[in-house]
Amino acid sequence: MKNIFIMVLLAGLCSLKGQDFKAYQFYDKKGKEITTEKLVRELAGYDVVFFGENHNSSINHWLQLKITEALYEKKKGQLILGAEMFERDNQTQLDQYLSGKFDAKTLRDSARLWNNYATDYKPLVDFAKNKKLNFIATNIPRKYASQTAKEGLQSLNTLNEKEKTYIARLPIQVTLDTPGYPEMKAMMGDHAEGTKVMNFISAQAIKDATMAESILKNQQEGKTFIHYNGNYHSKEFGGIYWYIRQKNPTLKMAVISVFESEDPELNIPAKDYIPTDFNLIIPADMTKTF
Numbered sequence: 001m002k003n004i005f006i007m008v009l010l011a012g013l014c015s016l017k018g019q020d021f022k023a024y025q026f027y028d029k030k031g032k033e034i035t036t037e038k039l040v041r042e043l044a045g046y047d048v049v050f051f052g053e054n055h056n057s058s059i060n061h062w063l064q065l066k067i068t069e070a071l072y073e074k075k076k077g078q079l080i081l082g083a084e085m086f087e088r089d090n091q092t093q094l095d096q097y098l099s100g101k102f103d104a105k106t107l108r109d110s111a112r113l114w115n116n117y118a119t120d121y122k123p124l125v126d127f128a129k130n131k132k133l134n135f136i137a138t139n140i141p142r143k144y145a146s147q148t149a150k151e152g153l154q155s156l157n158t159l160n161e162k163e164k165t166y167i168a169r170l171p172i173q174v175t176l177d178t179p180g181y182p183e184m185k186a187m188m189g190d191h192a193e194g195t196k197v198m199n200f201i202s203a204q205a206i207k208d209a210t211m212a213e214s215i216l217k218n219q220q221e222g223k224t225f226i227h228y229n230g231n232y233h234s235k236e237f238g239g240i241y242w243y244i245r246q247k248n249p250t251l252k253m254a255v256i257s258v259f260e261s262e263d264p265e266l267n268i269p270a271k272d273y274i275p276t277d278f279n280l281i282i283p284a285d286m287t288k289t290f
Contacts, residue, residue: 023059023286025266027279039278040070046224048215048253050241052231052280056288060258061120063280064228068124072131075224081128082218084211084229085114085121086137088166094137098129112142116289124228138214138227140167140207149203152195156206168209173246174202179238181205208233212243219251231258236274260284 026034034042043049051067053060072079086094093111096102102110104122114121128135144167147155156170164170176182181201188197211229219225233239234255241255255276261269266281273279 020265022264022266023283024063025281027268027275027281029275029277029279031268031275034278036067036070040067040074042278043067043071043226043254044074044224045252046254047219047251048244049224049226050234050253050255051226051228052234052255052257053228054258054260054282055114055116055120055230056290057258057282058287058289059282060280061123061289065123065127068127068226071224071226072127072133077131077133078223079131080134080136080218080220080223080225081124082136082138082211082215082225082227083121083124084139084207084227084233085117086135087112087139087141088137088210088214089141091137094125094135097125098132098135100129119289121228134218136214136218136225138211140210145203145207148206149199152199153202153206166210167206168213168243172205172209172243174198174205176201178205178208178242179236180232181238204239208239209243211240212247215240216244216247235276237276254278256280258282260286 026036026039028034049071051064053064068079068081090111093102093107097104097107107113108117125135127133144156144159144163153170153172153174156164156167159167176185181204184201184204185197188200211227211233215225215227227240229240234241235257237245237255241253244251244253256278257274257276258280259269259273260283261267261281262284263269264283266283268279268281
């Protein structure tokens, strides 16, 4: 009996030893596995790179930092960083921190930082600071997006001239032809009031349009602008990507989308997988930051 127990235990240990615990896997748009080395090499040829994220994914944030560091080396420092997580009216505070005039506490006290800033975004900001890179606060101040959701896009016309500098130039086009927006409409349900639905979608649109405008204003020839945003803002080449395309269809842009998988081998998911240029597959049970 004792020998049988030992044999079962050894078999279990051998099984664990032979199992490969994959933390992530990148695929190209054709479904072929791609190494991070090749990914960085290809990203260096783009004007704009959207790095989609699940906001609470630890491996997602770690990869953003490591890919950015590698891309910096590949591009010999010709990088501009930007993120959804910083709003346009906090650009001055962010610049003060990057230049060393603000310390971390002053930035925290003076800017609207996300709750997970310290763990997930500070490493990127500090990288920009150490390498003397521009880091652009691309997003609309949240109060204006909230106003749009409640009162509609036309309510933004009442903002004063200073306030209007923090949002995309009006008017902006809002259409259900934009990838992702029909999905938002479906989430609201068939019985939702039409005006309420469009206000909700318009709030998303003004965010996307503002981030697109911010990128276009700050993008420089010869440099790669890498933008960190929630996956929804660039999935299926919609959102920010779509709004930039309306203004500059010749700009070379790449989207990195993220998908979770229950498969320990991190093969391409069988369902709900619509690939973009590059696709990051991560374990569904990966450690979350919140």
